[in-house]
Amino acid sequence: MINKYPLWKNLLILAVLIIGAVYALPNLYGEDQAIQISGSKGITLESEDYQKIEGVIANDCPDCVVERNAGQALIRFKDNDLRLRMKEKLVGELGDNYIVALNLAAATPDWLKAIGAKPLKLGLDLRGGLHFLMEVDMDEAIKKIVTQSIQDFRTELREEKIRLSGIRSVGQDIVITFRDEDARSKALRLLSGKHPDLVFTEDDSSSSFEIKAVMKPEKIKEVKTYAVEQNINIIRNRVNELGVAEPLVQRQGADRIIVELPGVEDSARAKEILGATATLEFRLVDQAADIQSAASGVVSSNDEVLTDRNGRPVVVTKHVILTGDHIIDAKSGMDENGRPEVNISLDSKGGNTMSNFTKDHIGQPMATNFIEYKVVDDQNAGDSAVKFRKVEQIINVATIQARLGNKFRITGLDSPTEAHNLALLLRAGALIAPIQIVEERNIGPSLGKQNIDNGMRAMMYGLIVLGIFMIVYYRAFGIIANLALIFNMVLLVGVMSMIPGATMTLPGIAGIVLTIGMAVDANVLIYERIREEIRNNRGVQQAINLGYERAFVTIMDSNITSILVALILFAVGTGAVKGFALVLMIGLVCSMFTAVTCCRAIVNLIWGGREVKKLAI
Secondary structure (H helix, E strand, O other): OOOOOOHHHHHHHHHHHHHHHHHHHHHHOOEEEEEEEEEHHHOOOOHHHHHHHHHHHOOOOOOOOEEEEOOEEEEEEOOHHHHHHHHHHHHHHHHHHEEEEEEEEEOOOHHHHHOOOOOOEEOHHHHOEEEEEEEEOHHHHHHHHHHHHHHHHHHHHHHOOOOOOEEEEEOOEEEEEEOOHHHHHHHHHHHHHHOOOEEEEEEOOOOOEEEEEEEOHHHHHHHHHHHHHHHHHHHHHHHHHOOOOOOEEEEEOOOEEEEEEEOOOOHHHHHHHHHOEEEEEEEEEOOOOOHHHHHOOOOOOOEEEEEEOOOOEEEEEEEEEEEHHHEEEEEEEEOOOOOEEEEEEEOHHHHHHHHHHHOOOOOOEEEEEEEEEEEEEOHHHOOOOEEEEEEEEEEEEEEOOOOOOOEEEEOOOOOHHHHHHHHHHHHOOOOOOOEEEEEEEEEOHHHHHHHHHHHHHHHHHHHHHHHHHHHHHHOHHHHHHHHHHHHHHHHHHHHHHHOOOOEEOHHHHHHHHHHHHHHHHHHHHHHHHHHHHHHOOOOHHHHHHHHHHHHHHHHHHHHHHHHHHHHHHHHHOOOHHHHHHHHHHHHHHHHHHHHHHHHHHHHHHHHOOOOOOOOOO
16 A cells, blocks of 8 residues: 555654654753862872862852762852852862863753763854964974984993093084094994984084984974874863863864863863973982982982972982883783782883883882973063973882883882872873963853854744745645654754764854755655646545655755765865764755655655545645
8 A cells, every 4th residue: 555654664763753852852951050170180089089079168058069970070050159159269278189160061861861862062152162272382392302312322322332522402403522533433324324314414514523413304394293293182181181071172284283172161270281281201219319418409410309299309310211202001000919000001112212221220219200391471571472381290209120121010109099190190191392372262151152042043033934935835745844844953953962073063053054944845846746746637645655756866866965065075174164064964864864754654644545635735
């Protein structure tokens, strides 16, 4: 029998619509004003941390609940004034070991959360938030490579027993001085073979025997590219500390990075986290040094005094064994005696360096030095002048128990929590160079709300105009087309809410409006085809059947070409273009389902299998 769907097919269509409606439902509940609290430097909160936070807010906000989520704390507020007061109190009471940031939290009911239903993620132009343009200090990135190369040259020449008079850096170049021609010739052959990315030439401009090492242009380009890519990865880790659900971190140009934080209102805290530049160093502890004298500033010329996390002085050698650039993985665990440890994995170059050093220093303590370059504005030099303040802290001292390679472990930790936190720090890696914020824009929630209201108003006007037109022109079939439009909107929002990386932006709303028009096109093609079949004296049932079957090919062709164009836009576009293309692709697929399958099911239920003399179309 034509124009009749089997029961299973009707139930399947109904199930798809119900699932889409359920996953679109969280968007009706909105968001709560909240405070997000996390540990600094990637450290997760423990039970005692949550108790401390609850104790701080107990008197001023007894009804507030501290939600625990993936090592972070979230406190919701109905009153924004109370939220601001509690934020200031939490910052004062908790100190620098915690990150306290203003944020927004979805008010989705627990039963929807249990099935994984979440509200649609809104972009910066709709939700409001912070936009930063950050610049990588490429001079510092190249300087670090030059410094590392100088240390490598010293080690390699010493191993081959080639004596040098001195070695120094001149900008991006390295100048090595020797006592005689023979030593210079041997060094030139050795270093040229070990460092193909450098150009070594003999320099006879002075009376001494010198070799100049210059980085090849492709090496400089590689250093700069790696610096930006590494910094992007670390910035993403830092953004996670702020609890931002869908941040945007992407490269712009040769040395700049764009960071967008939707929903984040605390600009000062965000700048503090993003602007700090962290790195790691492994150094040998000088056991022969006098701690009391070192605390007074009296140390050997080869040593340096640093402090640990408790403020106690630690005397370390100036020679850096290895930097955190070579760490590729770090995992916490327990050793054979049930004591906490951190297992480190290095790249091949780092493994060779660590092996060559530790074979001669078994039984000696090695310190892990954590370094931050914090941005400090120079008020005397103007707003454009930016300087970096270097802050160092010994986070761990462990004894070298055997010759180490590309895998070794750090022991002597106080607790599994400390081991876990240290592994997080090491996994976070090291920024190749300091970063400065060169542009900042704060898009207020009111502007985002205005954009949403304008977009929703445009969609409502479009739906009303199309609805009236379809009802007037196609009568009962027009009502069915309007139902398909509503189904299409629900499915589109539901699918967008289910996709993990999907974010709705203002161009995305434009894509929805365009989808509404294209969805009506499919119904118009079908209805006009049915009218044509009726004019050709077809029976009502046959006209309906032929109308859907013969219009389907045309609908499929037009939608597939549009989807292909949207797919190309998504592949080659960025930012707003990607958002528009994604919404358009999903909308087209949903419109084919609702305009063809859903409408056909409704038409079949109303007119299918019945003797109908005249259609209201």
